[in-house]
Amino acid sequence: MALAPRQTRFLIVFAVLLIAFYAFITIGWVDAHVVLPFTAALARVSGAALNLIHEPVHVDGTVIAGSRFAVDIRGGCNGLEAVVFVCAAMLAFHAPLRKRIIGALAAAVILEALNVIRIVSLYLLGVYHRSVFETFHLAVWQTLMFGAAVFLFLIWTSRVAPRDAPSST
Amino acid sequence: MLLRALRFLAGLALGVCIWWAATPAYNHVLAPSTQLLLHADRRLAAAVLVPQERKIFVTSATPLPTATMPADQLTYNVILLLALFATNDRPWRLVNLRGLAIALVILFVSHCIGLIISIESTYAVRQGAWSEQHYGDAAANFWLTAELVFRIVGMFGVVFASWWALSHSKSVST
Numbered sequence: 090m091a092l093a094p095r096q097t098r099f100l101i102v103f104a105v106l107l108i109a110f111y112a113f114i115t116i117g118w119v120d121a122h123v124v125l126p127f128t129a130a131l132a133r134v135s136g137a138a139l140n141l142i143h144e145p146v147h148v149d150g151t152v153i154a155g156s157r158f159a160v161d162i163r164g165g166c167n168g169l170e171a172v173v174f175v176c177a178a179m180l181a182f183h184a185p186l187r188k189r190i191i192g193a194l195a196a197a198v199i200l201e202a203l204n205v206i207r208i209v210s211l212y213l214l215g216v217y218h219r220s221v222f223e224t225f226h227l228a229v230w231q232t233l234m235f236g237a238a239v240f241l242f243l244i245w246t247s248r249v250a251p252r253d254a255p256s257s258t
Numbered sequence: 259m260l261l262r263a264l265r266f267l268a269g270l271a272l273g274v275c276i277w278w279a280a281t282p283a284y285n286h287v288l289a290p291s292t293q294l295l296l297h298a299d300r301r302l303a304a305a306v307l308v309p310q311e312r313k314i315f316v317t318s319a320t321p322l323p324t325a326t327m328p329a330d331q332l333t334y335n336v337i338l339l340l341a342l343f344a345t346n347d348r349p350w351r352l353v354n355l356r357g358l359a360i361a362l363v364i365l366f367v368s369h370c371i372g373l374i375i376s377i378e379s380t381y382a383v384r385q386g387a388w389s390e391q392h393y394g395d396a397a398a399n400f401w402l403t404a405e406l407v408f409r410i411v412g413m414f415g416v417v418f419a420s421w422w423a424l425s426h427s428k429s430v431s432t
Contacts, residue, residue: 092423092426093426096422096423096426099422100419100422100423103415103418103419104415104419107411107415108407108411111407111410111411112407115403115406164410165409165410170410170411170414173411174411174414174415174418178418224274224278227330227331227334228274228277228278228334228337229270229274229337231334231414232270232273232274232334232335232337232338232341233270235338235414235417235418236266236270236338236341236342239338239342239418240259240262240263240266243259243262244259247259
């Protein structure tokens, strides 16, 4: 297994950026002033979506509560880990900076939209199929979120640098 | 890309089934392997890792406190690995399966490291007075941070990097 120098560089920069970005969002000030308000906003959007499909809930901070079930959206469930992941991959990739930034922003929006679906579906599983809630919470949705991040990265690479895209190697 | 997405979902479904069914047996391999490495830390040299269903218990004949490790929460990244290898062109060809086999070995090593980090973190910050006696503030912060990094992004980073490297290496792609 011999990697081209560019691919080796990509993996090293990806690893460094991944740890750096994750370290950044865990800084106390960033967590309190950016991550927590963002997570609360995510809870409000998810709560609105649940009310829209006639599943009455109320939102208090990061908690979505109904008459039978409640979820507290915490770090690891706000989608930021997948966003950090795809941003690290795109910014590490050899492509024009503008395309990297636009790609990372677009991927972040798509992943957070997917995360709203994750939260809504997990709440519904908690209400109606609680026995499978933990499996979906832990294994299925985490994998889907990171899988979606990888797919967005692959789609993006096939557009910005077709010769480097995995399908063409 | 649609076909790849469908293969990904098929790989994910297969991965969930394998992870769910194989975790108890896998823990019987993971526990003794990790125990060997864990004994390098003299504070935990008497620890005995006992697998039981989806968990691994840390026990000891000494006054070392006991702990319960949710081992399945450290190993479910195998689902993503199987799903990603399923997306490769002609996933059943030998070179792809060879890449998957190598990635699984890398993943096993990462699981041992992940379990060590989780055990160290547990003993560094969640064992009350014992933690304060045996770990300083810096060590406790280090292990807690390492656990967070591994469980939130590291375990998926290892999968992505393994898949990327083994699906793009010259021996696999030619």
